[in-house]
Amino acid sequence: MNNDIMIIPTGQMTPQHLKLYLNADPDEKLVRQYLPRCSPFELRVDDELVGVILLTPQDKQTVEIKNLSIDPQFQHHGYGMALVKFAKRYARLHGATSLVVGTGSTSVEPLLLYQKCGFRVVDVDRDFFIRNYRLPLYEHGIQLKDMIKLSCDI
Helix, strand or coil: CCCCEEEEECCCCCHHHHHHHHHHCCCHHHHHHHHHHCEEEEEEECCEEEEEEEEEEEECCEEEEEEEEECHHHCCCCHHHHHHHHHHHHHHHCCCCEEEEEEECCCHHHHHHHHHCCCEEEEEECCHHHHHCCCCCEECCEECCCEEEEEEEC
């Protein structure tokens, strides 16, 4: 990551932003439902949109990463980790003591990223994706059913 990296509030949502949100959460209806409750930020590298993160307060002590996505061509360069570090700073500045996130039980890369960033598994929401998504989701040839909830003290 030697390029000029900026993480800034998202001004106007463009089709490119939506594409990134849908990369992390493929149900556009759900994304559009939670988007108004979130603080959106974008990660730009040399002024190119590379990633997005949506943060939302859960209560006075907790901020949730609702959506985090890096453009596939820029993955594995530390940009996801940079967004998680930003989320921790954001949460601290807003008086939170913990940062939480939920991801699919078959979402290997996000699970690894969050654990590398100090998150620990705190719960499993069984059948979350069956209850909340109209169509079945598959990752790595496995139907996604359960949400893994992770938390990190900040």
